[in-house]
Amino acid sequence: MKKKSNIHQQHSGFKVPENYFANFKVAIDGVMQEKIRENKKQQKAGFTVPDNYFENFSVETPKKQPKVVQLFTNKHFRKVAAIAAIFIGIFVAVNTIHFTSIENKSISGLAIENYLNKDLLQNDSNEWDLDYPIDETYISDELNQVNEEAILEYLSQNAELTTLINP
Amino acid sequence: MLTPEEAHIVSQLKQGKNKEKAFQELVNLYKEPLYWHIRNIVKNHDDTDDVLQNTFIKVFRYIDNFKEESKLYSWLYRIASNESFTFLSKKAKRLKISDEELQESLIENLTSDTYFEGKTIQIALQKAINTLPEKQKVVFQMKYFEDLKYQEIAEILEVTEGTAKSNYHHAVQKIKNNLEDHSTFDF
Numbered sequence: 001m002k003k004k005s006n007i008h009q010q011h012s013g014f015k016v017p018e019n020y021f022a023n024f025k026v027a028i029d030g031v032m033q034e035k036i037r038e039n040k041k042q043q044k045a046g047f048t049v050p051d052n053y054f055e056n057f058s059v060e061t062p063k064k065q066p067k068v069v070q071l072f073t074n075k076h077f078r079k080v081a082a083i084a085a086i087f088i089g090i091f092v093a094v095n096t097i098h099f100t101s102i103e104n105k106s107i108s109g110l111a112i113e114n115y116l117n118k119d120l121l122q123n124d125s126n127e128w129d130l131d132y133p134i135d136e137t138y139i140s141d142e143l144n145q146v147n148e149e150a151i152l153e154y155l156s157q158n159a160e161l162t163t164l165i166n167p
Numbered sequence: 168m169l170t171p172e173e174a175h176i177v178s179q180l181k182q183g184k185n186k187e188k189a190f191q192e193l194v195n196l197y198k199e200p201l202y203w204h205i206r207n208i209v210k211n212h213d214d215t216d217d218v219l220q221n222t223f224i225k226v227f228r229y230i231d232n233f234k235e236e237s238k239l240y241s242w243l244y245r246i247a248s249n250e251s252f253t254f255l256s257k258k259a260k261r262l263k264i265s266d267e268e269l270q271e272s273l274i275e276n277l278t279s280d281t282y283f284e285g286k287t288i289q290i291a292l293q294k295a296i297n298t299l300p301e302k303q304k305v306v307f308q309m310k311y312f313e314d315l316k317y318q319e320i321a322e323i324l325e326v327t328e329g330t331a332k333s334n335y336h337h338a339v340q341k342i343k344n345n346l347e348d349h350s351t352f353d354f
Contacts, residue, residue, distance in 0.1 A: 045293070045312050046277065046285020047206050053216075057198050059223040061190060 208251040295345035307338035
C-alpha cells in the first residue's frame with residue numbers, strides 16, 4: 001500500500017477539512033507509514049471532513065466493567081430451585097418425623113395407660129387370688145386358734161388398746 | 168503474513184502490555200484509510216464517524232479473535248465494511264425504506280451536504296456507482312477512490328485477484344456507459 005499520485009483528485013467532489021491531513025500524526029515510521037496515504041484521491045468523490053477531524057479523532061476504548069450477573073437465568077433458577085427443594089424436603093421430613101413422634105407418643109401413652117389399667121386390675125385380682133385368697137372361714141378359724149391368755153397378755157402390753165376395749 | 172510492525176502492534180494488543188498505546192498506534196495508522204473506505208459506503212460524515220468509532224471498538228474487543236494468517240489491514244477493512252453495511256441496513260429499517268431507496272436518498276442528500284463539495288459530475292458518478300451490483304460497487308470504490316491494489320482488494324474481499332480485476336473492469340465499463348454524457352470524466 002504505497003502512496004500513489006493523485007490522478008483523479010480533480011474529478012471527485014470529496015473534500016477534507018482544512019489542515020485535516022496536514023495535522024494528521026502517525027507515531028510509527030517505516031513500512032506501516034506507507035499505509036498512511038494522502039488520500040487525495042478521495043477528494044475526487046467530493047467528500048470532505050470537518051476541520052482537524054483526524055487530528056482530534058480518538059476512540060474511547062471500552063473499560064472493563066464489573067460482570068453483571070442476572071438473577072434469574074435458567075442456570076441460577078435451577079440452582080435456586082434445587083436449594084429450595086432441598087430446604088422444603090428437609091422441612092417436610094423434619095415435620096413429618098416430629099408429628100409422627102408426637103402421634104406415636106400419644107398412642108403409646110394411651111396404650112400404656114390402657115395396658116396398665118387393664119393389667120394392673122388383672123394382676124391385682126390375680127395376686128389376690130393366688131397369694132391371698134379371701135376366705136372368711138379361714139380367717140375365723142385362725143382367730144379361733146388364739147387362746148384367751150395370749151389375748152390378755154397382748155392387751156396388757158398395749159394399754160392403749162385396753163383403753164379402747166374398755167372405755 | 169503480518170509485517171513486523173503489524174505483528175508488534177497485534178502482539179502488544181493481545182498480550183495486554185501497553186494495550187492502550189498499541190491501540191492508539193493502530194488508530195493513528197488506519198483511521199484515515201478506514202474513514203474513506205467507510206465514507207464511500209455510508210456517504211455522509213456524521214454516519215462515517217459513528218461507524219469508524221464502532222469499527223475501532225470492535226477491533227479493540229475482538230483483537231484476540233484475529234488470526235494472523237491474513238494481513239491486519241484486510242481484517243480491519245472487513246470489519247469496517249461489515250460495520251458500514253450493518254449500519255446502512257439498520258438505518259433503512261429505522262426509516263422504513265428499502266436499501267435501494269436509502270442509497271438514492273443518501274446520494275440526493277449530497278447536494279446539501281456541508282462536507283461534500285462535488286459538482287454535477289461527482290453526483291452523476293455517485294449515481295452511476297449506485298447502479299452497480301454490490302461487489303462491483305465495492306471493488307470500484309476501493310480501486311478508484313481508495314487506491315488499493317488488486318491484491319489488497321482481493322485479500323480484503325476474500326476473492327481472487329482475477330475476480331477483483333474483472334469486477335473493476337466491468338464496473339468501469341458500466342460507469343462509462345452511464346456517464347457518456349460527461350465525456351470530460353477521466354478514468
